[in-house]
Amino acid sequence: MPAPRQVNIAVLGAGGVGSCFLSQLSSLSAKLSQNPSTPTYLSLILLSRSKTMVYNDAFKPINISDWKSIMEKNSKPALPLPDLADFLAMSPEKVVLVDNTSSQDVADHYPMFLRKGISVVTANKKGFAGSYALWQDIFRAASNGTGQGGWIFHESSVGACLPTVSTLKDLVETGDEVRKIEGVFSGTMSFLFNNFMPAGGGGGSFSQEVKKAKDLGYTEPDPRDDLNGMDVARKLTILGRLVGLEIESPTSFPVQSLIPTALENVKDPNEFMAKLGGYDGEMEKLKKEAASEGKVLRYVGSVDVEKKQCRVGLEKFDSSHPISALKGSDNIFSFYTKRYGESPLVIQGAGAGGDVTAMGVTGDLIKVLRLLPQRQ
Numbered sequence: 001m002p003a004p005r006q007v008n009i010a011v012l013g014a015g016g017v018g019s020c021f022l023s024q025l026s027s028l029s030a031k032l033s034q035n036p037s038t039p040t041y042l043s044l045i046l047l048s049r050s051k052t053m054v055y056n057d058a059f060k061p062i063n064i065s066d067w068k069s070i071m072e073k074n075s076k077p078a079l080p081l082p083d084l085a086d087f088l089a090m091s092p093e094k095v096v097l098v099d100n101t102s103s104q105d106v107a108d109h110y111p112m113f114l115r116k117g118i119s120v121v122t123a124n125k126k127g128f129a130g131s132y133a134l135w136q137d138i139f140r141a142a143s144n145g146t147g148q149g150g151w152i153f154h155e156s157s158v159g160a161c162l163p164t165v166s167t168l169k170d171l172v173e174t175g176d177e178v179r180k181i182e183g184v185f186s187g188t189m190s191f192l193f194n195n196f197m198p199a200g201g202g203g204g205s206f207s208q209e210v211k212k213a214k215d216l217g218y219t220e221p222d223p224r225d226d227l228n229g230m231d232v233a234r235k236l237t238i239l240g241r242l243v244g245l246e247i248e249s250p251t252s253f254p255v256q257s258l259i260p261t262a263l264e265n266v267k268d269p270n271e272f273m274a275k276l277g278g279y280d281g282e283m284e285k286l287k288k289e290a291a292s293e294g295k296v297l298r299y300v301g302s303v304d305v306e307k308k309q310c311r312v313g314l315e316k317f318d319s320s321h322p323i324s325a326l327k328g329s330d331n332i333f334s335f336y337t338k339r340y341g342e343s344p345l346v347i348q349g350a351g352a353g354g355d356v357t358a359m360g361v362t363g364d365l366i367k368v369l370r371l372l373p374q375r376q
């Protein structure tokens with residue numbers, strides 16, 4: 001009977017995704033410890049928020065079911081990231097770092113963690129959608145079978161748990177030729193346009209629909225952080241890079257902002273919301289135009305791989321197109337490839353939410369566990 005394995009888990013971030021992850025980690029850990037062929041013991045040995053951390057020098061496990069009160073009672077000031085990397089590297093067992101933050105700073109340090117043999121699983125887009133230099137550094141630092149660096153997985157960085165990253169990687173690695181990627185990559189934009197211009201007709205004014213989305217909690221606290229299109233641009237950057245395009249940054253291709261120019265610099269989000277109605281005319285005109293052609297407006301991202309062109313913005317679609325028929329805040333990703341021909345490989349479903357995003361992270365954690373060497 002093989003010796004049981006022990007793997008130490010360090011979790012950064014305890015927000016919406018982080019809390020769901022911790023509850024999934026708790027049940028995963030119980031299940032793996034019962035595995036009859038190779039029991040694996042997962043220990044949560046560090047938990048961090050932006051200013052505070054829980055850990056101990058002996059790498060003793062933290063009770064996962066009790067993390068909230070432990071975090072309140074026993075936390076110390078957060079270690080600076082280079083010190084955190086040194087600390088984790090001293091662990092007697094392999095360490096997997098779960099990044100549940102949206103921090104650029106944490107993402108900038110992935111290469112450092114990986115080079116110290118620490119694996120990383122993450123829903124944070126910042127490491128993969130920032131500069132191309134960081135992208136290259138991360139994948140150079142990651143183990144590629146040589147057994148030196150840690151492993152890195154980031155399924156949830158695009159479309160939460162929808163299998164977008166892994167599917168694209170499989171297409172590329174098995175030799176298919178990806179020609180075009182197109183879709184609705186933002187739950188917020190999906191909800192907004194499915195309501196502003198439903199395929200069956202109707203829908204309120206643009207500002208009314210933005211207000212509705214905000215009131216339901218579908219937007220960022222300042223809806224301009226959605227309307228500027230940068231969230232979509234970041235996801236498109238990741239998808240484009242996965243098919244081999246050297247995209248310099250999410251600002252190196254055209255991104256259509258839906259924020260009226262006059263309201264870009266308004267300080268207060270409430271003032272922005274109050275004034276948005278004054279600019280409904282432009283969107284109303286586009287809506288009428290699309291309707292007169294029997295089409296609907298949608299906010300999409302697309303990569304034309306052959307022409308090496310990326311674009312984010314409004315497009316018109318026939319009402320029979322799968323993109324027009326999207327419901328609620330669902331995402332859709334269409335991969336047009338040589339093997340799939342005229343009929344693209346389509347992935348569709350919920351692209352946000354703590355639980356489904358955490359599931360993507362937990363799935364990545366399971367992949368890393370399979371790759372880590374068995375105990376001697």
Ligand SMILES: NC(=O)c1ccc[n+]([C@@H]2O[C@H](COP(=O)([O-])OP(=O)(O)OC[C@H]3O[C@@H](n4cnc5c(N)ncnc54)[C@H](OP(=O)(O)O)[C@@H]3O)[C@@H](O)[C@H]2O)c1
Pocket residue numbers: 012013014015016017018048049050051052100101102103105106123124125156157159160351352353354357
């Ligand atoms: N929620 C979704 O539907 C979804 C979908 C796909 C991807 N994602 C991605 O998942 C990540 C987490 O999302 P979320 O909704 O859970 O965010 P969130 O609720 O804002 O939580 C972020 C957490 O990270 C912590 N944090 C920030 N900077 C840190 C640092 N330098 N070191 C340690 N901890 C730090 C915060 O600490 P404090 O508690 O101290 O503030 C907070 O606990 C984001 O990258 C997001 O883009 C989310």
Ligand SMILES: *C1O[C@H](CO)[C@@H](O)[C@H](O)[C@H]1NC(C)=O
Pocket residue numbers: 013017018019020021022023024025098099100101121122123124156354355356357358359360361362
């Ligand atoms: C945070 O943890 C949750 C659950 O543990 C996981 O689903 C989520 O993907 C993680 N987020 C990141 C950014 O790693």
Ligand SMILES: *[C@@H]1O[C@H](CO)[C@@H](O)[C@H](O)[C@H]1NC(C)=O
Pocket residue numbers: 063064065066
């Ligand atoms: C962990 O915390 C839970 C909830 O407070 C408690 O019931 C359980 O006994 C604790 N486990 C250990 C090993 O201390």
Ligand SMILES: *[C@@H]1O[C@H](CO)[C@@H](O)[C@H](O)[C@H]1NC(C)=O
Pocket residue numbers: 144146
């Ligand atoms: C793996 O690492 C070696 C040595 O650094 C490098 O030459 C090779 O290109 C890498 N392979 C991949 C697939 O990254």
